[in-house]
Amino acid sequence: xxxxxxxxxxxxxxxxAMSAMLHYWEACPVFYARADAAALSVMAGLAFSLxxxxxxxxxxxxxxxxxxxxxQLQAQAADDRRRFLQRLDHELKNPLxxxxxxxxxxxxxxxxxxxxxAFVGVETQAQRLSRLVAELRKLADLETRxxxxxxxxxxxxxxxxxxxxxxxxxxxxxxxNLNLPRAPWPLPVIHGDRDLLFLTIHNLLDNALKxxxxxxVIELRAFEDGAMVIVEVADTxxxxxxxxxxxxxxxxxxxQGARGTPGSGLGLALVxxxxxxxxxxxxxxxxxxxxxxxxxxxxxx
Amino acid sequence: MHKLLLVDDEPAITENLxxxxxxxxxxxxxxxxxxxxxxxxxxxxxxxxxxxVLMPRLDGRETLRRLRRAGNxxxxxxxxxxxxxxxxxxxxxxxxxxxxxxxxxxxxxxARIRAVLRRARPGQPPLAAARLLVSxxxxxxxLSRRASLEGQELVLTPKAIALLEYLMTHxxxxxxxxxxxxxxxxxxxxxxxxxxxxxxxxLRRALGDDVVQPRYIETIPGQGYRxxxxxxxxA
Numbered sequence: 001x002x003x004x005x006x007x008x009x010x011x012x013x014x015x016x017a018m019s020a021m022l023h024y025w026e027a028c029p030v031f032y033a034r035a036d037a038a039a040l041s042v043m044a045g046l047a048f049s050l051x052x053x054x055x056x057x058x059x060x061x062x063x064x065x066x067x068x069x070x071x072q073l074q075a076q077a078a079d080d081r082r083r084f085l086q087r088l089d090h091e092l093k094n095p096l097x098x099x100x101x102x103x104x105x106x107x108x109x110x111x112x113x114x115x116x117x118a119f120v121g122v123e124t125q126a127q128r129l130s131r132l133v134a135e136l137r138k139l140a141d142l143e144t145r146x147x148x149x150x151x152x153x154x155x156x157x158x159x160x161x162x163x164x165x166x167x168x169x170x171x172x173x174x175x176x177n178l179n180l181p182r183a184p185w186p187l188p189v190i191h192g193d194r195d196l197l198f199l200t201i202h203n204l205l206d207n208a209l210k211x212x213x214x215x216x217v218i219e220l221r222a223f224e225d226g227a228m229v230i231v232e233v234a235d236t237x238x239x240x241x242x243x244x245x246x247x248x249x250x251x252x253x254x255x256q257g258a259r260g261t262p263g264s265g266l267g268l269a270l271v272x273x274x275x276x277x278x279x280x281x282x283x284x285x286x287x288x289x290x291x292x293x294x295x296x297x298x299x300x301x
Numbered sequence: 302m303h304k305l306l307l308v309d310d311e312p313a314i315t316e317n318l319x320x321x322x323x324x325x326x327x328x329x330x331x332x333x334x335x336x337x338x339x340x341x342x343x344x345x346x347x348x349x350x351x352x353x354v355l356m357p358r359l360d361g362r363e364t365l366r367r368l369r370r371a372g373n374x375x376x377x378x379x380x381x382x383x384x385x386x387x388x389x390x391x392x393x394x395x396x397x398x399x400x401x402x403x404x405x406x407x408x409x410x411x412a413r414i415r416a417v418l419r420r421a422r423p424g425q426p427p428l429a430a431a432r433l434l435v436s437x438x439x440x441x442x443x444l445s446r447r448a449s450l451e452g453q454e455l456v457l458t459p460k461a462i463a464l465l466e467y468l469m470t471h472x473x474x475x476x477x478x479x480x481x482x483x484x485x486x487x488x489x490x491x492x493x494x495x496x497x498x499x500x501x502x503x504l505r506r507a508l509g510d511d512v513v514q515p516r517y518i519e520t521i522p523g524q525g526y527r528x529x530x531x532x533x534x535x536a
Contacts, residue, residue, distance in 0.1 A: 148460055150459075198496065
C-alpha cells in the first residue's frame with residue numbers, strides 16, 4: 001500500500017471530525033431528517049472514502065492491464081522486426097550469391113557464348129534486387145502516402161481483374177468463376193483508390209493462380225453485408241498448414257509450399273496494407289488438401 | 302559536346318555512371334556534395350546537372366533551391382522519389398526539370414538527359430517550374446490542383462490531374478506507360494499499362510479529346526502517349 005492510498009481515509013476522517021464537532025457543539029443546527037447531522041456526516045465521509053477506494057482499485061487494475069498489453073505489443077514488434085530482418089537477409093543473400101558467381105564466370109569466361117551467359121546472369125540478378133527494393137518501397141510508401149478517395153465501381157474493377165487473370169497461361173488449366181450480385185441491386189459504389197484496390201484483387205488472383213494445380217477451381221465473389229462490401233478469392237488448391245496461417249500477412253514471409261514458386265513474399269502484406277488504408281479488414285482461412293479463401297472487407301459508402 | 306555535372310556522394314554510383322555517360326557522348330564532371338556542386342556550376346556552367354537528393358552537407362533539394370533562388374535555370378534532373386502529392390508540390394517549388402527514381406536503368410537516364418536538353422530554353426525557367434500551365438483553352442493550376450477547359454472547371458481525380466501535369470510539363474515527348482507509371486504513380490503496378498490507359502481515357506473524356514484526331518493526347522501504338530499541343534507557362 002502506497003502513501004497515496006491513505007488519502008482514501010481522508011474523507012472518512014473529515015466526516016468523523018465534523019461529526020464530533022457537531023455532536024459537542026451547543027448550537028447544533030437541526031436538520032429535518034431521519035438521522036442526526038453527526039451520523040449523516042460520518043456516513044457521507046464513509047461513502048466518499050468507499051467511492052475513492054473503488055475508483056483507485058479500478059484505475060490500478062486498468063493501468064496494470066494497459067502496461068501488460070503494451071509490453072506484449074512491444075515484444076511482438078521486436079519479434080516482427082527480428083523476423084523481418086532475417087527474411088530480408090535471406091532474400092538478399094540469394095541474388096547476391098548468384099551475382100558473385102555470375103561475375104566470377106564473367107571474368108573467366110572461355111568463350112563469347114559463356115561470357116554472354118554470365119552477363120545475362122548479372123543482369124537478371126540486378127533486376128531481381130531492383131524488384132525487391134521496389135516492392136519494399138511500395139510497402140513503406142503505402143503507410144504514409146495520401147490515398148485517393150474517389151468513387152470506385154467495384155463490379156467493373158472485379159470484372160477487369162478477372163479478365164486480366166484469364167489472360168495468364170495458368171488460367172487455361174483452371175476454372176475461374178466470377179460471382180457478383182446483380183439482383184435486386186449490384187454492389188454499392190465504394191470510395192477509395194482504384195489503382196490500389198485493383199492491385200489488391202490482382203495480387204489475390206495471382207496467388208490463387210500460382211498456388212493451384214491443373215483442374216482446380218478459383219472463385220472471385222463479392223457481396224454486400226450491412227455497411228461493408230465483402231470480396232473473396234477462394235481456391236481449391238493445396239491449402240496452407242495451420243502453423244503457417246498466423247504468418248501469411250507478414251512481410252517477406254514465404255510458406256513451405258511457396259518455396260518453389262517465384263514471388264517476393266510481399267504480395268499479401270501489400271494487400272493488407274491497402275485494405276487497412278481503406279478502413280477495411282482482411283482474413284484468410286485455409287485447410288490443407290481443400291483450399292484457401294481470402295476475405296477482404298471494405299466499408300461501403 | 303554537352304557538359305554534364307553529376308552530383309552524388311556515393312563513389313560506386315559516380316565511378317560507374319560517369320564513364321557510361323562519357324561513352325554516351327557527354328563531357329562529365331563529378332561533384333560529391335551540394336556545396337561543391339554549386340561551386341562547379343558557377344565555374345563550369347554545365348548544360349545540365351544530375352543531382353542526387355540524399356547527400357551530406359548540402360542535400361540535393363537545398364542545392365536546387367539555392368540555385369533557382371539565384372536565378373540560375375540550368376536544367377536539373379533530380380534523382381529522387383516523386384509519387385506522393387506532397388512531394389510533387391515540393392518538386393514544383395524546387396523547379397527541377399525532371400525526376401528519376403533510384404534504382405534506375407542508365408539507358409533511361411541518357412534518354413532523359415537528351416529529352417531535357419532538347420526541351421531546355423537557355424536562361425528561362427522550365428515548364429516544370431511554372432505554377433500555371435496553359436495550352437490553348439486548357440489551363441492547369443499546379444498548386445491548387447485544378448484544371449479548366451474554356452473556363453469550365455474539369456472534374457478529374459487527383460491521379461488524372463497528376464498525369465495531366467506530367468504530360469503538360471513534357472510536351473511533344475514520347476512517354477512510355479512505364480515512365481508515366483514511374484513518374485506519376487511512383488511505382489509500377491502489375492497491371493500498370495491498363496492503369497495508365499484507364500486514366501488517359503478519363504482525361505480524354507474530360508478534355509473531349511478524339512482518339513483518332515486528338516487535339517491534346519496522342520496514342521503512339523505499342524509505345525505510349527504524347528502531349529501534342531504546345532504548352533506555355535501562364536502568368
